[in-house]
Amino acid sequence: MTEEKLMSKKKPAYPVQKKLDAYLERYNRKIEIPIFYEDLLRFAGSVVVYDNDGEDTLWVRVYYSDSDRKEIDMSLKQVYSILHSDGSNRIVEYLNVDAVDFCTFGNSQPFRIKVRNILNDNYTYFYVKKTDASRIYGLELEHMLSPYNLNFLVYKDTLIEEHIAGIPGDMFIKDVLPKCSESEKAQLAKEFVKFNERCMIRLLGDMRSYNYVIVPVHDFDHVVYRIRAIDFDQQCYEGKFKVYLPQFFKENIKMVELVTNKLQEYSVDQYKIEERSIVAKRIISSGNRIKRLINSVKVDEISVHENVERLKTELQEFTHDMEFKKCENMGQVLATALDFVKRNYEDVSMKQIIEKKF
Missing domain, CATH: 1.10.510 (Transferase(Phosphotransferase); domain 1)
Structure with a gap:
């Protein structure tokens, strides 16, 4: 059986209703962030990202105008601090945003952010996506019912997810x-x-x-x-x-x-x-x-x-x-x-x- 017969063509994104919003606030998933998904859509251009074998990864690396780049970089570093640290700006000066990639494949069309620690060259990723209630339920159920904990944030129409390595x-x-x-x-x-x-x-x-x-x-x-x-x-x-x-x-x-x-x-x-x-x-x-x-x-x-x-x-x-x-x-x-x-x-x-x- 092919996936075309198994799956619907496209699933809509569902808004977060009041009860879910209250749940997210109770369990510290709802935290104010300095940048939204829509802000990242203001890129000036993009180039295709290829893998080591020269195959198209379906991701494109986006770039921004000089006037937008500085503000976006700082906001993404602050999001990293909120997601992985105490949310302060103390670590921001040691971070660099190496890449912002955009995926047009699939429903969520996420941005993948690569953040590097300039002191030791260690890097990690996080994702910026449009908020979708069913996705949030999926993340929470994974956090509680699988062997693995998940770290994510929701603020208005933007969802921030940590990278899952593997x-x-x-x-x-x-x-x-x-x-x-x-x-x-x-x-x-x-x-x-x-x-x-x-x-x-x-x-x-x-x-x-x-x-x-x-x-x-x-x-x-x-x-x-x-x-x-x-x-x-x-x-x-x-x-x-x-x-x-x-x-x-x-x-x-x-x-x-x-x-x-x-x-x-x-x-x-x-x-x-x-x-x-x-x-x-x-x-x-x-x-x-x-x-x-x-x-x-x-x-x-x-x-x-x-x-x-x-x-x-x-x-x-x-x-x-x-x-x-x-x-x-x-x-x-x-x-x-x-x-x-x-x-x-x-x-x-x-x-x-x-x-x-x-």
Whole structure:
């Protein structure tokens, strides 16, 4: 199945409503910044950015007029300080904005900012994007329900995201995977099963290979690979259930083949159960924070009616949970999905306690 059939043509950006805005302020995600997304659109020109193999990266490096450059540079340094430090200007004099890149590919059309410490030449990136409520829900759910914390800021119509380091999935599959040992391939297969399950549970869609990164972690005498989502634009928008399962995208076929070739069916089921249990524990341990987020998304509009109707029907058929039939918007579908995972974990845990007791 091709992605044209699997995905809608274009997802709209949804505004931040009052309840989500209050949530962001409570948890220090809403912070005043000195520059907006629209300001960065004032570039005077651009040049194409190519990779090491001479291929077009779909990013362009933009440049600004002399009158705008100084102000934009200073504002971007201040944003870096707010995102990564205490927000003061003490570190600004040691920073240099090496590049501002713009991507016209995809819905969010982000700016990628490269900031370098001039004292030691260490550099990092952050992204400036248009605010989108569904993306914010995706970022927050990743922060709470995945193994990884995320740092981002929202102010009015501008979203600032930290860079997530790793090897882009498509590059890894092309260049690194063929060189992996058999044990590394088995470990990657396990990680893909867990990643696939995690995306499905929290309804994060469109995890084609270029929307996640693979992170090599050196552990004693071997390398362990982790898979991290880097694009949260398709958080519970689409109506097709398969969109939330990375295994159904053709770009991930090599990863699916790893699972088929390296894991027995029993192992696949075991890893799915492990990931469901871990996510359920994170839902429980997140306490009031995730409750407030869910209370916000349940009264929000982050998808269209036909998508809501299709997804709740497909989820009801998949889980046999009749609660999905009661859902009236996508936020309620998400809330029901997370509650289903939590309830099943608690039911199993209680059953085990009873069996041990009697």
